[in-house]
Amino acid sequence: MSATWRKWVLVGVVGLVGCKTTGSAVREAPERPRQEVHFDPVSVTADLELSELNDEELFAGGTSAFAANDFARAARYFGRLVDFHPQSKHRNEALYNAGLSYERLEQWEEAYLRFSELADAEKGTGDALDAAFRMAETQYHLGRFTDAAKVLGTIAAREDLPVGKRLEAQVQQGVCELESGQPEKAEATLRKVTTTYEGLPDKDEVEDYFPGQAHFFIGEIYRLHYEEVKLDPEKGSDALANDLNYKAELLLSAQGNYLRAIRVGNGHWATAAGSQIGAMYENLYEHLVNSPAPKELDAEEAQIYREELRKKVRVLLTKSINIYERTLEAAERIGSQNAFVAKTRKSLEKMKALLLADTDGAPLPAEATEPAESEPHT
Structure with a gap:
């Protein structure tokens, strides 16, 4: 509850005074010394600006402030109504709107307290x-x-x-x-x-927002599994090959669910899914280019390894660029503007620059131009 809405001052004073008794022989007991016990004051500052307003005025003021995106002021008005006018016909609506106001301010605990009451x-x-x-x-x-x-x-x-x-x-x-x-x-x-x-x-x-979101987050689950697989050349070439194959399978499983999110047709999740597919290819590319050759290979074998690796890297670069471009085309077509669009645009420029920097003019293997819609593992 906001500290600006109320003011309470609690000061406890307890006087302990000796009593008197009467009888045939009147004797007054000696007076016990007076004691005072002081408690620390607990105060919440009053909102004097709103204290004279009735519930109708508070509701109108809160509604006006919310419409003007002045959420701090809206929270004050709605909160005052809720706390000081419990019988108001507007109370439940004010309670909900107070929660919304705090939500807009990202004051989550205050928002929770309001919503939980209703x-x-x-x-x-x-x-x-x-x-x-x-x-x-x-x-x-x-x-x-x-x-x-x-x-x-x-x-x-x-x-x-x-x-x-x-x-x-x-x-x-x-x-x-x-x-x-x-x-x-x-x-x-x-x-x-x-x-x-x-x-x-x-x-x-x-x-369609929620089915699209469901497919997207299933894709996220497989993406997280993908990130858990580490490519370690120190394990040797056989173990590295197995890990790379498993990582590629998880990438395809994630991609399959992202593609399903795209097919649902919701613009937000379609854009997000396309961005994540491209990012996974980009991530795998970075793993490969930064991975040294297994130590067991001699110089000639290491050279062959790097040449083969370079071909796979160019495939990943090209796939990533294709997916990013198609994601942006779809976003432009439906007018989608969100954080994923900005991320995709930035990543696309990065991948194009990397591909341009690769001066190898050899033609790409056929797998580089396979359509992203090919049905992957699930």
Whole structure:
């Protein structure tokens, strides 16, 4: 609760005074010394500007401030209404809007406190249901992934909700499970989403954002597995070859799920998926060019190794450039502008410069021009 809304001053003074007794022989007990006990004052500064406003005025002021993107002021007005006008017909809406205001300010704990008072994941509808979603998001930003997944799992299990709402909750649940370090559980949750979506007779009843997000994050799970595989020449050529093949398989598995995200057709996740595919080829390229030849190779064998490696590197460069270019073309076609677009554009220029710096004029192997849409491993 904001420290500007109230002022409380607590000072405890306890007087301990000796009592008197009466009887045939009147005797006054000696007065005990007076004692005073002082407690430290606890204060929250009053918001004098708002103290004279009624709930209607506070709601109007908060609404106006929110519309003007003055979220700090909006939070003050809505918060004042919530705390000092508990019987107001605007209280629930003000509570939700106060949470939204803090969310815009990225004050996640304050947002959580407001949303949690209104949220009802088990039975809520309207603002109570929306507040449950938003509460889970604040928990996500606070790093409380397990708590967020539990709230979202409760919503996802509700048969009384439309399928779109359940899928939205389930996707976000999977993301939180992934963030909490449970990739297997996350993948199982996200695959339930994609299975449900593919089984819908009318996919238009579900917003394509969430199925696209589900496929994208399954791709992310395989990308994380891909990054865990380290290419170490010290292991020897056979072990290095096995690790490289396994790493390539994981790349293709990630690519397959990213491609499915693209096919769903949501602009945001399609752009993000294309960017990640290109980035994985770029990453593998960097691994290869920075990897020394296995020590067991003699000079002649090491030279052959480097020549073969250079061919594979040029393949990866070309594939990465093709994917980046097609991602940007798609982004321009649908008018998508997000962080992935900027990242893709920057990476494309880098890959072009690297390919240009390679002065080998030999033709590329056929695999360099294979279409990215070829069905990869899953």
